[in-house]
Amino acid sequence: MSRFKLTLEYDGSAFHGWQLLKGHSSVQGKIMDACREVFKTDRFELYGSGRTDAGVHALGQVAHLDVATQLSTTQMRYKLNDNLPASISIIAIEEVDPKFHARYDAIARSYIYQIATRKTAFGKKYAYWIKDDLNVVDMQAAADMMVGMKDFRSFGDKDSETKSTIVEVTSVNVYRDGESIIVHVVGSHFLWKMVRRMVGVLIEAGRGNINASKLRSFFERHSDEPAKLTVPPSGLYLEHVYYPGEKINDKPIPLLYIR
Known part of the structure; x- marks a missing residue:
């Protein structure tokens, strides 16, 4: 075998x-x-x-x-x-090698989340339409606060089997491309629903509803607020799984962007 x-x-x-x-x-x-x-x-x-x-x-x-x-x-x-x-x-x-393990040998994973800034006839299954005008600069400022070795318990799920909620996020970047806003996240691993809750918080930052102080509090003590902001799965893509020897790319690969 x-x-x-x-x-x-x-x-x-x-x-x-x-x-x-x-x-x-x-x-x-x-x-x-x-x-x-x-x-x-x-x-x-x-x-x-x-x-x-x-x-x-x-x-x-x-x-x-x-x-x-x-x-x-x-x-x-x-x-x-x-x-x-x-x-x-x-x-x-x-x-x-017979010792290779798809899960346990992985050193990092990256995800892409696609937000549509207009109604699209083709993208409902592949993007999340936000009617509000989002401030990408504010979203990136909030994204920068998510980088590092942090306790993401506010972004996980209580039903998760994961015991530790400490996760190292190496990069979170927000890009505007055509009529899409792309969130690209790279980290050691992710808790169940974590990325979708990170994106939900970034969207609220883009709306002006979450400031730096509020976001900082999510890492200092447990909050149920990120769970309430969980975005739909339709816009989320597992982009890449990294193994030893691979160079980690902090920029997303192209999607079928909404123009």
């Missing part, structure tokens, strides 16, 4: 997230179905770098697959993609 690293993208609109969940359609479940068809066996293991929630997309999700096969990695990619829905695409497959 060999171990393979899979890099994939998916439109999360129709899925109940990455993780296999009985009674729901998941990205992991669809890939496992394709594996059964291609390899003609149930003897394989598939692990993702982390879960994404229902409706969240991925541009560079990573998983590792343990399976016995004589197929080349190119043949594996073609055959698996032939058996996957159009909304899931495996970009690359490479054989890796």
